[in-house]
Amino acid sequence: MLVGYVSPTDPFKDRKSWSGTYYNTREALEKAGHQVEWVSYTNWTKTDKFFAKVYKAIYGRKGSYIHSRLASHIRTRTIKQDLSKYDVLFVPGQVDIVAGLKTDTPIIYYTDGTVPLMINYYWFGFTKKAIKEAELVEQRAIDNASYVWLSSKWAADSVIKDYHADPNQVSVFPFVVGNNDEQKIHVAKYDGQTLKVMFSGVDWERKGGQYAVDAVETLNQRGIRSELLITGIRDLPEAVKSKKCVKNLGFLNKNEPEGLKKYLATWQEANLLLLPTRAECSAIVFCEAAAYGAPVLTTETGGNSTYVKKKVNGDRLPLSASGAEFADVLEKWVKNGDLDRLSQGAEQMYRDYNSWKAWGDHFNQVVR
Incomplete structure (x- = not known):
């Protein structure tokens, strides 16, 4: 199977980002017999930074720009590869990308939490408007994915309960580390x-x-x-x-x-x-x-x-x-x-x- 691995950093080289998750899941895919190609995109360009400021003006300083339609639109536009050539797209952690992808290729969305779980747990001081926007983008990502994989049962339960995802679409895939x-x-x-x-x-x-x-x-x-x-x-x-x-x-x-x-x-x-x-x-x-x-x-x-x-x-x-x-x-x-x-x-x-x-x-x- 040819897997398009969508990430902001090179999963073949970077052992550190997201605590090594990009590197380790890419290794696991190859060990499982699949061919993996990095599908890169650009974030934090001058345009991206400008709209991040716009986001703060609209939603508040403590919101999550990644969980916005602005970020989703701007960042997915920087993907230049032909996504139709892949059997599946694997997208770990990037809700903005999953929400904005327009492709017939099946998408695997892999993450460790949901907006409802993060509020007043990891995230504090978000405005109601920022929370609503974040949940909207997350719902789009879940709806756009063929598979929604969570790194814990805690997070998987939230996807089913809070976003009404089909339980058959949701799987628990614990994180992994090197062999x-x-x-x-x-x-x-x-x-x-x-x-x-x-x-x-x-x-x-x-x-x-x-x-x-x-x-x-x-x-x-x-x-x-x-x-x-x-x-x-x-x-x-x-x-x-x-x-x-x-x-x-x-x-x-x-x-x-x-x-x-x-x-x-x-x-x-x-x-x-x-x-x-x-x-x-x-x-x-x-x-x-x-x-x-x-x-x-x-x-x-x-x-x-x-x-x-x-x-x-x-x-x-x-x-x-x-x-x-x-x-x-x-x-x-x-x-x-x-x-x-x-x-x-x-x-x-x-x-x-x-x-x-x-x-x-x-x-x-x-x-x-």
């Missing part, structure tokens, strides 16, 4: 000496960084020597940097060999992932944890339940949980010897859901 069979990366086995707890994310507040610090400090106070390995944060609060139980790796650019090397080395040092996130659609780091056999402790929010299964590869606590309550779970895992079992569960999650092969096999089952 760990080639990298041979695995978290460390807990040695009974120091519990190495990994925290990864770029938004300290939204990812619940302070809860992770509190949990690790609590473990140390209880006599379980622990260290928090922090990656992804550019400006970590000084009060956190100075703590003895914290090892700050900073922001690591996975597009650069040295940054990727340090990031993978951190996984090999860690025993598990702790991510007490406050809001989450589908964290790629959960897929990485599965690939590297890392148990995960997170929160009951957003799409997390698609990636972290209780008693399989980890646990999810309510958003009301304190750092001490996260420590309770980690202490239980250590004392009951649960880490090895949860690590095996993580590896199975990767094989079944979060690997290139699993994603590609699912693609071949749905698209015929």
Whole structure:
């Protein structure tokens, strides 16, 4: 099958954009036996920037320009390839493009959330006019797509409930990461000496960084020597940097060999992932944890339940949980010897859901 891969950045080269989703899904498509060609378009041209200002004047400064008919019209016009030559068009995340495409070629729209889910969860302060426009564009995208794929059941349920999509058109396709069979990366086995707890994310507040610090400090106070390995944060609060139980790796650019090397080395040092996130659609780091056999402790929010299964590869606590309550779970895992079992569960999650092969096999089952 010849797949036209529509994205603003080269999915053959860019390992970083949208947390690596463009690169990884393109790899999965090729591994599944399909020929993939990049269908490029141009965004943020002078014209685009001008109309983004027009958008703000009409809909307010805190709206989403991408979720507008202006962006949809302007950006789809920059696509120059002949779309009729493809068997299917795969469009990850770009609601403006999907809404504006005019083609008889079947379209796969792949995303991680919906406007109704984002309001007052990720997005705050939107005007009623901006919300109405965003929902209109999203409805057009869903109606224009032959397939609507969501990265979590949470998001898939919203597409069916809020946009009345045909359930037969909607599928859950969890995000994926690179083939760990080639990298041979695995978290460390807990040695009974120091519990190495990994925290990864770029938004300290939204990812619940302070809860992770509190949990690790609590473990140390209880006599379980622990260290928090922090990656992804550019400006970590000084009060956190100075703590003895914290090892700050900073922001690591996975597009650069040295940054990727340090990031993978951190996984090999860690025993598990702790991510007490406050809001989450589908964290790629959960897929990485599965690939590297890392148990995960997170929160009951957003799409997390698609990636972290209780008693399989980890646990999810309510958003009301304190750092001490996260420590309770980690202490239980250590004392009951649960880490090895949860690590095996993580590896199975990767094989079944979060690997290139699993994603590609699912693609071949749905698209015929």
